[in-house]
Amino acid sequence: YDPTEQDITNRLRAPGSQDAAGRAHLFGTDHLGRDILARMIFGARPALMVGFAAVAISGVLGMMVGLLSGYFGGRIDDVFMRLADVQLAFPFILLAIAVIGVLGPSLPVIIVVIGVSSWVVxxxxxxxxxxxxxEREFVQAARALGSRDGRVLLRHILPNAFTPWLVVATLDMARVIVIESALSFLGLGVQPPTPTWGGMLADGRVYISTAWWLATFPGLAILVTVLGINLFGDGLRDTLDPRLTV
Structure with a gap:
């Protein structure tokens, strides 16, 4: 099924029904006759693309800031932490509206906005x-042997700081997917005709009393995806940090 193909004669067909051509629509059709299941499958693309790309941007940026701030301390630490406080002082949704309003709603803009605004954690x-x-012995030993700061950071500190970073990145992906869906719901995300879960929710809210499947199935897709990522993140944290195991 083409997720953008419209057929008004097949609009609002219930889940499991067939159209005039005999094609089954497992999740039904929307108000323009488009297959809900096909749109949900294609709608996963922008959600996952934003999730992976935005987490990569914010994760790398946050890791660099955290390494420099924690290792050198002093004024460097003060500057970065004040920048973090300033970042947290701006409500994300207002920042997103301002930037997207200027640059226009598109997938690269959404990725950059979410990525740049999520590095603090x-x-x-x-x-x-x-x-x-x-302050650990192996770091002090590396310094005593004359290792440069860059070598100490990359060879001795970064590998040991990677585990908590990875757990946070996994859990943060769920948050990013919810944000992308919220922006699409508000009309600030990827624009039609590209299907998105948030956009499908926005279209379906008008028909919630007469065609419940328009909003229910995209909502369940968001719920299952976010829940699955959170459970995976919790399991990853328990695996990588034996101290949390009872």
Whole structure:
């Protein structure tokens, strides 16, 4: 099925019904006769693309800030932490509306907006790990042997700070998918005719009393995806940190 193909004669068909051509629509059709299941499958693409790309941007940026801030301390730490406070002072949705209003709603803009505005949590997690690691014996030994700061950071501290960063990145992907869906719901995400879960929810809310499947199935897709990522993140945290195991 083409997720953008419209057929008004098949509009609002119930789940499991067939159209005039004998094609089954497992999840029904929407108000323009488009197959709901096909649109849900294609709608997963922008959600996952934004999830992976935005987490990569914010994760790398936050890791760099956390490493430098935690290792060097002093004024560098003060500057980065004040920047983090300023970042947190701006409500994300207002920042997104302002930037998207200027640059226009598109997939690259959404990825950059979410990625650049989500680095603080990574920076603070990595910074906390570095503050603990820099006083450990193996780091002190590397310094005593004349290792440069860059080598100490990349060879001795970064591998040990990577585990908490990875857990945060996994859990944060669920949050990013919810944000992308919310922006699409508000009309600030990827624009039609590209299907998105949030956009499908926005279209279906008008018909919630007469055609419940328009909003229910995209909502369940968001719920199952976010829940699955969160459960995977919790399992990853338990696996990588034996101290949490009872």
């Amino acid at each position: 990574y920076a603070r997690v990595v910074r906390g790990a570095v503050l603990s690691l820099r």
